[in-house]
Amino acid sequence: MSSYSYFFFTVFLMILFFFDFHIRNIVDMASEHPGFEYWRNVLKNAKHVLAPMVDASELAWRILSRRYGAELCYTPMLHASVFVNDSKYRKQNLASCSEDRPLIVQIKTQLNVHDSNNIIRSNITLWRFCANNPETFAKACTLAAPHCDGVDINLGCPQAIARKGHYGAFLMEEWTLISDMIRHAKEKVSIPISAKIRVFSDLEKTIQYAKMLESAGVMLLTVHGRTRDQKGPLTGVANWDYIKAVREAVNIPVFANGNIQYLSDVEKCLEFTGVQGVMSAEGNLHNPAIFVGESPPVWRMALEYLDLVKLYPCHLSYSRGHIFKLLHHVFNMEENFDLRYRMSKSSTIDTMIEVTRSLEGRMQDYYTGAKEWHPKEGSLVSNLPLKPWLCQPYVRMDAEDYKNKLAESPEKSSRKERM
Template sequence: MQDPSSAGGSKRMTGERGEAFWRGALKGAKLVVAPMVDASELAWRILSRRYGAELCYTPMLHAHVFVKDARYRRENLASCPEDRPLIVQFCANDPDTFVAACKLAAPHCDAVDLNLGCPQAIARKGHYGAFLQDEWDLVGKMIKRASSEVDIPVTAKIRVFEDIGRTVEYARMLEDAGVSLLTVHGRTRNQKGPLTGLASWKHIKAVKEAVKVPVLANGNIQYLDDVWRCIAATGVEGVMSAEGNLHNPALFTGTHPPVWKVALEYLALVDQYPCPPSYARGHLFKLLHHCLCMPENFDIRRRLSKTSTPAEMVGVVEMLKERMEPYHRGDQPWAPEPDSDQARLPFPPWLCQPYVRIPPEQHLKKVQESQKRALERARIQKEQQLAEEGLDKEESDSSKRPMVDEVEGETDLSKKKKKKMVRNPQKSFTSGDQYEKCACKNPKGGRCAYELCRKCCRLKCYTFGLDCPGHRILVKTKREKAAIYYGQQEKLKREKEAQEDVQQQEQQQEEGEQKRRLLGEETDTKWEEQGQDWEENQVLETQEKWEKEQAELQEISEIPVKEEGQEEGQRRIRVPNTVKEGEGHVEPDRHPDKMKNNLPNGYIKEGKCLLGSPVPPQVSNGMHGDPEELSGESYINNQINITT
């Protein structure tokens, strides 16, 4: 058994930690906007903060879906720097799932909250919210694990039991499990809808006195004065508002602005921070509720119910503003009917103010009266139908099931229709078929552009490429967008291919220039190498040529030539015709002095021709020293006599 002293020390530590969390991360927030399904989205939170809210919660998020679906996380964790401090609320019934969801949300908020107060039928079916009140072990395990494994504080929001003592024990159990802050809604899980009634501040006060952690109170907050009365009566640290905030976002400022001003400001935030159209439409129905209940504004109500974009909603609000602003400015007198609902309001219907529910007893009485009126309308309608068909009433009654059981006095209306009749007493609910039939015998869509049921409308739209805004079947629009998209993709593809071709050509040109540069360098090197070899070859060829010439001249000098008048021992060699006959000059390049320089070394010495003879020959006339021409067969008269 746990030591009472240790339990008290643990509570003190938990209380100190919770106090530090409330004063630090939450900045001592006293004015809080409650978590509301499909209602406390980012745009509404920003609007509420502009009108005095100090702390906001996200809508209740399903922990299992949050862990599995990345898109669900991204959409519901949307926030901005202005949206702090912020607490993310989860519904869960499994410790592992709850801890995993808390870890994923931790970087995006200041704390996580476990919903233990949702009383709706969906919570009963999903086994979460207020329907975990009797499973203390499971709830305690989820809180304990999350508080020890998650880096940010864990809080909880609960509803009370009818017994105050059991409510206090429940709160202490949650404190021991590790919650850093506790929100107490002073109603039981059976107090909901028309049977809501008043919240019990006595239960809230008892919980606050029993625990050390900070406590927020929820229930009966409709005006700013209610906030201070609740804090004074219960001793809580702060107050949370849900329905009062939905009808007047300026509740925490104590003001009542015109409904169109707040509505247009909210729709501007929706453009900046988008949300589903159903969220925005629901907010407008609550903001404009008192104006839309006026018979002269029923057409605006119907038009608002068909809107699907912020622009359409802005048009509806502007239409209402145009009608009601003359009353607000005082240009027209406001004189409602004395018995009307608008006459019983504390403020004119065009100003933001709370929607006050009637007591449950009065509601039940109203339901009975509505049922009687519905029965009377059904009886009259049936009689008119029988009269038009010309049938006898007795025959009809004997052949058809009666609408009213005379013994028990109950109608044959379904339970669902009875609920609808309670919510809208002015609507007629009869057993007859009120819907027009499509060709396939299904009811026609009330907003269908082609007056067909959804199935036939879808088939028509897909067959002929049409749009039906009423059924939200946008085949034509989607196909046009797809054609534009694929056309853009094809254009981008062609541009990319052209760009690649240009890049490839530039690359090929660059490679060609690089090859030519490399080839030019190799050619220059080759020619340099070949030039050195050529000079050496020329020297060798010149040397061989002169050696050959010398050998030929040697052979020629040894050939004997005999002519008349020639002395024995004289030899004659024939030279080319370089000196013309009868002229006494020699061509410049054949002058004997130059020929001396053209002959090999030792060929001419001191004016004498040495043709292999040891005795220098005497040159008596001009001679040509080309060995090839000396060995020719043609002779001229010019002769060189060589005397040995």
Template sequence: MPKLRGEAFWRETLRSAHYVVAPMVDQSELAWRLLSRRHGAQLCYTPMLHAQVFLRDANYRRENLYGEACPEDRPLIVQFCANDPEVFVQAALLAQDYCDAIDLNLGCPQMIAKRGHYGAFLQEEWDLLQRMILLANEKLSVPITCKIRVFPDIDKTVKYAQMLERAGCQLLTVHGRTKEQKGPLAGVASWEHIQAVRKAVNIPVFANGNIQCLSDVEECIRKTGVHGVMSAEGNLHNPALFEGRNPLVWEMAEEYLEIVQKYPCPLSYVRAHLFKLWHHTLQVYQQLREELAKVKTLEGIVDVNRELKLRCQEEMANQKEGEKPKEGLPFFHWICQPYIRPGVKERCKENGAGEAENGVRGKRTLEEEEDGNSELLSKNKQKKKLRNPNKSFDPSLKPKYAKCDQCGNPKGTKCVFNMCRGCCKKRAFKETADCPGHGLLFKTKYEKSLSWQHSQRGIQSTELSRRGEAEVVESVVLKEAGDS
């Protein structure tokens, strides 16, 4: 059967999905996907998987995709992060029989993506992305899709999307924020960018960003003209978002815990989901928040959930007529509702001015620390400073590493190819060359192998000649014996 493309792929394989659950690391696991599908989601993505790890680790494959088959969990798109065309395609080949499409993550803005050189930190490397998508489009039996973040400039974003389409991308998800917009700096996603991309390409487009309730979904589709809308954080706080409902938190929590009993997942995933669902209530009952953080078993989590339910029901019973929600919430804290991230100024107020006066910061991004934009030291660095007063955290004094010509990772200082060990090994193997700097001796071993084979042939020919001489002598002796 030929591979469906573009609109046909969206209509037939994805069943014209409008409501989409985003790929979320450690959060969009099977149990959560099933809960979301029961409450209106029409398409789900797996959590982002590392192509390199997926390729080499059978346990990782089994835990994240090859587990118990579930017919309810379709259509499904598997998302990978990768920066090597061959690795990406080999991992995708192992996954393609378990999903309806393979997605390349080009939107992750986190520091781990910067260090690993994937996600949104590939958005300037158009040649590499073209090679990855072209190869995947050629080798895979399922379509290839991409999830991107925008550039500040709309025209550049449009050209970026068109390049991905030409390379073979069959569906594009556009998160309307730049890679710098995250955490307290997230701000508002630009639907203007998404609308421009939708008009410029001929493949289906999903929008991502600013989705907190069903009315946001409908408004986004109306304003941008996209085929579907993807939700991440909105879905985590209210799995019934796509139904247009705001159910009681414990209803969603209990249903999720029942699914987890049937389709187990790591306890850390379950705990994280309950922290999201009960977010507003846990601000009220701090002791139960601590208990949820410390509990070590699924049964313990169920007990904490039951206690939270009882506390809320008791509060509802004692509620006065006409009483309104506190803390500026649209609903009472026991009802599923959006969580609005505080801005930078609000976050500073939460952390308290006293911390800044003492030279200690509250929460702040790792990028600030790494890029040297902050004048203050974190608590962890202050402890290191106490242990070693001479230690300096001045970013200008950090050693500067030369980058690999191929992938951008630090290169070996003595590498003959000016590459990191991984890239050097591939090239040395391909060219049958040596790299003493990395201890790779493909050429030397090959020459030794040839020498050994040559010596073996010499030994064999000597043995054959000796055997021939012996046979001649033996025949002469037998002939003489016969004559006598």
């Protein structure tokens, strides 16, 4: 073969390879579920996700979290019928700003156990609602749609109030009902619908559950790798194997939730499960800088948050809850018990700022190293992974240890059984 022939043959092969590569890409994109386009183009490839949290993922906290790496945020749960009928409530809970996107609203709908037609349980990207009939839910979605990037159905709440209202994780066995609810909502609104679930103890049932939701029309699925019974002191460890299995079984984007205490956990979870994003709830509440891998001094985060609350007001109970989570460990230092008491009695944001600044002044020498810190052996702060004045995870007692402790106390065990 002459050099010219060899040259043209090589060019011909390169052209074939080029067209084959692009044709394959076009075919792959054509067959790809639209949920991936939604995740890429609307949710901006979000990998770091702030979870929907009751009384906790309000606007001020969302903005703080976004400043420290959260790429997508969910609103707290809202009551759909109140949202539809009360314009003041609606205005308060649609509060947002240019920094606050992309955003998913979570809508909750309760099942009237006496009338299976009166159901709608859902979580929306941007706000969460609760409603007791499909029309109310659809109307709430319609009102929220111009202000958010999606609606998320809450199928994961394991709390006693969800059991009583028959919603959240207590709808896990009612697949036909869930499917009908999603299909009805999709007929009424064009905004993408997603869902957040917990896992069954049986892996195959969990996979089939996820596939059912995909078939019903959800565009994105968040899997909390714990069962309905894993909550409170019995929270235990989330099962990433189940999340991985769901991700491999469905053709829609999946977010993982559970076991996220540090940025390194986020990276490990993404690699192990293959999910598109990782959601943080409790980890974020104790360290809003979790997604940038930092552990700032707690007063810095608290003061920045309180400044945001002045810009974007919320119920004082929300702010107090955030501050006590941020300052949890440092308030367990005996020398700060007085400040903890003062904070508990605070009735204004200015007072909370004043107490936080007092804490900063008291802890500054420890933080800079000008003063040595020697924790009392056996104290609540003696075995922390970091110094108590730094943002860090709240580590729960092991579930088995809690069960053993409960067994040793008949009174506590009896109270647990009643709950």
